[in-house]
Amino acid sequence: MASGTFESKRDAQDWAATIEPEMRRGIFIDRSEAESMTLRELLMRCSEELLANARMARLLNLREPAFGPVRRAPAGE
Numbered sequence: 001m002a003s004g005t006f007e008s009k010r011d012a013q014d015w016a017a018t019i020e021p022e023m024r025r026g027i028f029i030d031r032s033e034a035e036s037m038t039l040r041e042l043l044m045r046c047s048e049e050l051l052a053n054a055r056m057a058r059l060l061n062l063r064e065p066a067f068g069p070v071r072r073a074p075a076g077e
Contacts, residue, residue, distance in 0.1 A: 002030060 002019055006012040022028035037045075 002028070002032070 004015055006015065019028065
């Protein structure tokens with residue numbers, strides 16, 4: 001569930017007028033985690049996910065396609 005803190009009733013009404021239609025249509029995305037995340041936390045999370053993906057690729061030996069290495073044609077061909 002989405003919630004917010006507002007300086008005025010009008011601000012709260014404007015926010016609700018934007019969010020509630022998204023909820024009814026099923027397209028609402030809760031942004032509260034992203035909005036409360038610091039840059040440091042974001043960078044740490046990205047680096048952890050990149051490391052996990054690199055480890056998985058090595059485990060699955062996905063460095064080259066299954067049909068062999070990809071060779072580029074010389075320029076102009």
